Amino acid sequence: xxxxxxxxxxxxxxxxxxxxxxxxxxxxxxxxxxxxxxxxxxxxxxxxxxxxxxxxxxxxxxxxxxxxxxxxxxxxxxxxxxxxxxxxxxxxxxxxxxxxxxxxxxxxxxxxxxxxxxxxxxxxxxxxxxxxxxxxxxxxxxxxxxxxxxxxxxxxxxxxxxxxxxxxxxxxxxxxxxxxxxxxxxxxxxxxxxxxxxxxxxxxxxxxxxxxxxxxxxxxxxxxxxxxxxxxxxxxxxxxxxxxxxxxxxxxxxxxxxxxxxxxxxxxxxxxxxxxxxxxxxxxxxxxxxxxxxxxxxxxxxxxxxxxxxxxxxxxxxxxxxxxxxxxxxxxxxxxxxxxxxxxxxxxxxxxxxxxxxxxxx
Amino acid sequence: xxxxxxxxxxxxxxxxxxxxxxxxxxxxxxxxxxxxxxxxxxxxxxxxxxxxxxxxxxxxxxxxxxxxxxxxxxxxxxxxxxxxxxxxxxxxxxxxxxxxxxxxxxxxxxxxxxxxxxxxxxxxxxxxxxxxxxxxxxxxxxxxxxxxxxxxxxxxxxxxxxxxxxxxxxxxxxxxxxxxxxxxxxxxxxxxxxxxxxxxxxxxxxxxxxxxxxxxxxxxxxxxxxxxxxxxxxxxxxxxxxxxxxxxxxxxxxxxxxxxxxxxxxxxxxxxxxxxxxxxxxxxxxxxxxxxxxxxxxxxxxxxxxxxxxxxxxxxxxxxxxxxxxxxxxxxxxxxxxxxxxxxxxxxxxxxxxxxxxxxxxxxxxxxxxxxxxxxxxxxxxxxxxxxxxxxxxxxxxxxxxxxxxxxxxxxxxxxxxxxxxxxxxxxxxxxxxxxxxxxxxxxxxxxxxxxxxxxxxxxxxxxxxxxxxxxxxxxxxxxxxxxxxxxxxxxxxxxxxxxxxxxxxxxxxxxxxxxxxxxx
Numbered sequence: 001x002x003x004x005x006x007x008x009x010x011x012x013x014x015x016x017x018x019x020x021x022x023x024x025x026x027x028x029x030x031x032x033x034x035x036x037x038x039x040x041x042x043x044x045x046x047x048x049x050x051x052x053x054x055x056x057x058x059x060x061x062x063x064x065x066x067x068x069x070x071x072x073x074x075x076x077x078x079x080x081x082x083x084x085x086x087x088x089x090x091x092x093x094x095x096x097x098x099x100x101x102x103x104x105x106x107x108x109x110x111x112x113x114x115x116x117x118x119x120x121x122x123x124x125x126x127x128x129x130x131x132x133x134x135x136x137x138x139x140x141x142x143x144x145x146x147x148x149x150x151x152x153x154x155x156x157x158x159x160x161x162x163x164x165x166x167x168x169x170x171x172x173x174x175x176x177x178x179x180x181x182x183x184x185x186x187x188x189x190x191x192x193x194x195x196x197x198x199x200x201x202x203x204x205x206x207x208x209x210x211x212x213x214x215x216x217x218x219x220x221x222x223x224x225x226x227x228x229x230x231x232x233x234x235x236x237x238x239x240x241x242x243x244x245x246x247x248x249x250x251x252x253x254x255x256x257x258x259x260x261x262x263x264x265x266x267x268x269x270x271x272x273x274x275x276x277x278x279x280x281x282x283x284x285x286x287x288x289x290x291x292x293x294x295x296x297x298x299x300x301x302x303x304x305x306x307x308x309x310x311x312x313x314x315x316x317x318x319x320x321x322x323x324x325x326x327x328x329x330x331x332x333x334x335x336x337x338x339x340x341x342x343x344x345x346x347x348x349x350x351x352x353x354x355x356x357x358x359x360x361x362x
Numbered sequence: 363x364x365x366x367x368x369x370x371x372x373x374x375x376x377x378x379x380x381x382x383x384x385x386x387x388x389x390x391x392x393x394x395x396x397x398x399x400x401x402x403x404x405x406x407x408x409x410x411x412x413x414x415x416x417x418x419x420x421x422x423x424x425x426x427x428x429x430x431x432x433x434x435x436x437x438x439x440x441x442x443x444x445x446x447x448x449x450x451x452x453x454x455x456x457x458x459x460x461x462x463x464x465x466x467x468x469x470x471x472x473x474x475x476x477x478x479x480x481x482x483x484x485x486x487x488x489x490x491x492x493x494x495x496x497x498x499x500x501x502x503x504x505x506x507x508x509x510x511x512x513x514x515x516x517x518x519x520x521x522x523x524x525x526x527x528x529x530x531x532x533x534x535x536x537x538x539x540x541x542x543x544x545x546x547x548x549x550x551x552x553x554x555x556x557x558x559x560x561x562x563x564x565x566x567x568x569x570x571x572x573x574x575x576x577x578x579x580x581x582x583x584x585x586x587x588x589x590x591x592x593x594x595x596x597x598x599x600x601x602x603x604x605x606x607x608x609x610x611x612x613x614x615x616x617x618x619x620x621x622x623x624x625x626x627x628x629x630x631x632x633x634x635x636x637x638x639x640x641x642x643x644x645x646x647x648x649x650x651x652x653x654x655x656x657x658x659x660x661x662x663x664x665x666x667x668x669x670x671x672x673x674x675x676x677x678x679x680x681x682x683x684x685x686x687x688x689x690x691x692x693x694x695x696x697x698x699x700x701x702x703x704x705x706x707x708x709x710x711x712x713x714x715x716x717x718x719x720x721x722x723x724x725x726x727x728x729x730x731x732x733x734x735x736x737x738x739x740x741x742x743x744x745x746x747x748x749x750x751x752x753x754x755x756x757x758x759x760x761x762x763x764x765x766x767x768x769x770x771x772x773x774x775x776x777x778x779x780x781x782x783x784x785x786x787x788x789x790x791x792x793x794x795x796x797x798x799x800x801x802x803x804x805x806x807x808x809x810x811x812x813x814x815x816x817x818x819x820x821x822x823x824x825x826x827x828x829x830x831x832x833x834x835x836x837x838x839x840x841x842x843x844x845x846x847x848x849x850x851x852x853x854x855x856x857x858x859x860x861x862x863x864x865x866x867x868x869x870x871x872x873x874x875x876x877x878x879x880x881x882x883x
Contacts, residue, residue, distance in 0.1 A: 227753050228751045229742050229751045229752075230751055233742050235731075236728055236731075236742070240727075240729070243724075243726065243727065245687055245725070246719060246725040246726065247739045247740045248708035250706075
């Protein structure tokens with residue numbers, strides 16, 4: 001800190017230059033790793049005897065630059081954004097809710113089982129609204145055990161949520177095969193919600209309005225965590241639980257609230273995926289979105305807007321990657337490999353960045 | 363493994379000598395030209411208050427820290443002890459207050475831990491050698507018992523055996539009796555006497571004077587990092603116990619006449635005329651390490667009530683139960699006559715009870731959060747700064763700027779994460795948060811712990827001012843100088859009980875010293 005007097009104009013000038021430099025720096029350490037990760041992924045593709053340029057070009061064409069691909073990408077973003085919102089609430093509050101897959105599937109199954117039956121005696125908008133509430137409620141319900149164990153007995157929630165997730169995925173399958181089976185088909189699946197009764201599409205495209213639900217939710221969650229007293233309390237608990245006790249916050253109650261909100265959002269994601277895209281749940285269906293979104297949320301450092309960008313990138317890669325897989329024989333999950341490399345490169349960048357700062361301080 | 367053949371007293375010279383050793387930490391001189399000779403066949407007791415520099419001395423002998431100046435001489439040769447392993451190789455073994463054994467492993471496996479990783483430990487042979495070593499010093503150990511099943515006293519015996527098996531000639535027992543039951547402490551004392559008969563040198567660090575006199579051959583006293591005096595074997599043998607104790611207390615706490623440095627205070631009305639603000643009646647708290655029982659005191663408006671005592675005697679528990687961070691087991695806490703013993707932290711704060719914690723970064727602040735947020739950490743959701751739960755950035759920033767300038771917090775900005783500030787400035791942030799607004803009673807827990815001289819002075823001035831504004835101040839501190847400087851009345855806490863309350867007059871130093879050392883009850 002300089003103690004000497006500097007004129008106000010100088011100060012503002014310097015502040016502006018500093019801000020600009022900080023912005024450029026920010027872009028460099030955000031975009032740089034993405035390019036590096038794509039390059040490293042390219043090396044792996046070369047090892048697989050696939051031309052990386054061809055793969056990336058095809059992926060981009062099918063995921064981003066073709067109308068149907070882009071619409072599929074945007075539709076896929078809806079549930080992913082809701083899951084990301086769920087994770088942001090949990091992670092910022094220091095709760096590692098990794099049981100999203102179970103919460104997602106249970107929300108999806110209950111909606112897939114009820115929606116086609118409810119349409120018989122209810123207007124569509126009411127069915128959609130009720131189904132979303134049901135999905136959220138079931139997701140939240142599935143987090144009660146880990147929440148109480150964590151809040152009142154300090155049991156590590158990573159273990160309990162993962163365990164509950166296995167149970168939840170299995171239970172969802174059992175429900176599809178035994179309880180909610182569609183009698184009119186031979187494949188084991190639930191009844192199918194007619195396309196007309198699904199979430200409305202946007203502007204005459206095939207993009208589901210689930211995208212809007214996801215975008216609105218994640219922005220609300222971001223603002224809640226960064227701008228409200230409630231969000232600040234959750235962040236205090238997450239950053240330093242002892243300080244939260246010292247400050248008089250009711251840590252167990254807040255912990256339960258975090259679990260409820262987080263799991264409800266994941267359950268909602270399941271509901272939106274069914275109501276907007278899938279229409280039914282086939283037996284043994286498990287897209288495992290929730291664990292895929294975890295690295296994206298980390299990459300964005302729990303920032304809602306950053307997460308939107310990463311979810312978009314990931315959706316492009318995964319939609320395009322699915323087509324590229326069929327065309328070029330690269331496994332479907334190669335998009336996950338790219339995300340994993342990206343995560344590692346970001347980790348390295350952060351490490352180097354911190355070293356640079358400590359050296360600069362000295 | 364120079365084990366069963368006990369080292370003989372070869373030469374009369376010291377085993378280990380410290381010569382003018384100085385060790386500095388940022389802002390403090392922990393050891394200032396300390397000179398001590400450790401003779402074979404003697405129990406050398408090291409006495410001193412918290413912060414007198416004993417731990418630093420042990421740290422340098424056991425290879426955890428290196429002296430800045432001066433030298434450590436072993437067998438007449440200056441040595442450089444750069445690691446704990448090297449200290450062991452030089453024959454210096456340390457047994458710390460807390461057990462260093464792995465509780466889930468058997469003793470044999472604990473002993474085998476330092477061995478080469480590719481070699482299968484010879485458990486039978488090792489067990490035999492442990493048994494022999496233990497028998498030779500007159501204790502019994504089952505080498506296949508789990509370390510965690512042993513009492514603390516037994517674990518220490520095991521660690522002594524381990525140190526001897528590694529060829530230790532100079533054994534350091536760092537506050538070894540602090541956690542022991544009286545019976546275990548007595549056994550340890552007897553063991554020490556047996557060991558020195560075999561020519562081993564023992565450095566015994568304790569707070570308890572009666573132990574020092576019962577087991578020690580020689581006593582050195584440290585005070586504020588310097589040699590404050592020593593009693594040799596002749597002097598100890600000649601003086602009767604009571605004289606020796608008085609002499610040691612004088613060395614430890616300074617002479618009453620020369621150093622009584624109580625600040626300028628306005629005269630307080632007699633205790634009976636003060637309006638009682640904070641009162642504890644027969645308070646008790648359950649705790650695994652130090653339960654509190656039968657704690658009663660009253661602090662009046664404008665009074666500073668000091669609680670002195672050696673660290674770890676229930677200070678933390680007392681502060682936390684008063685602030686509402688831990689449940690009360692019995693008794694009452696009253697603030698301005700109203701029972702607050704079962705209220706939440708927030709309700710107590712609203713009634714004017716404030717708590718300045720000693721754990722500034724651990725619980726007092728959230729390191730990664732900005733200064734502005736930390737200043738409001740206990741008021742999240744307050745309508746002045748959050749409208750219907752939505753933050754008002756301008757109000758929060760105004761509040762922060764006001765407090766930063768009022769309390770002279772040196773920070774690059776109010777958005778700077780508090781963890782980036784120095785300890786003194788973090789303390790200022792905490793003080794600003796706790797002392798502003800309508801405080802009625804303030805609990806200070808070790809308010810100057812770990813601060814530099816400048817910030818110690820600032821913090822003490824704030825404590826003084828709080829009392830001058832008519833607040834009831836409870837000053838819990840392990841620094842006796844601080845209590846003597848600030849307090850109107852002084853109580854001593856020992857093993858979860860208050861062992862007496864006295865006025866801070868000219869004899870306070872002697873009396874408190876005696877109560878802290880376990881002489882007077």
